[in-house]
Amino acid sequence: MIEFIAILVLIFSFFGILVFLISKVPILLKFPKKGKIDFNFEIFQRLNQKLRSYFSERFLEKSLLRFKILALKTENKIGFWLERLRQKNQLNKREDHYWEELERAKKNRLK
Secondary structure, eight states, rough: OHHHHHHHHHHHHHHHHHHHHHHHHHHHHOOOOOOOOOOHHHHHHHHHHHHHHHHHHOOOOOOOHHHHHHHHHHHHHHHHHHHHHHHHHHHHHHHHHHHHHHHHHHHHOOO
């Protein structure tokens, strides 16, 4: 059912584009093939360069900031894991001494 609806949407979209193009072709044919446009592109080129440099610098700044935050979060998480491992190791060491003390106490009782 979903595929059928998708096919219908595709067909109607295609026909809509076709009708739009057919209605606009006569208007486009009325325009001259080569028209002279008096535009000062130099201003737009300078503006475009300034905007690109600003947005590229801004994008770079944001990207580096996000990377720094990600690195700090990762470092914090790794530190937390290391602390847990250290605590587990200390508990294991205490338990080892506990069993050794029990064995010593047992030997002392037997003597």
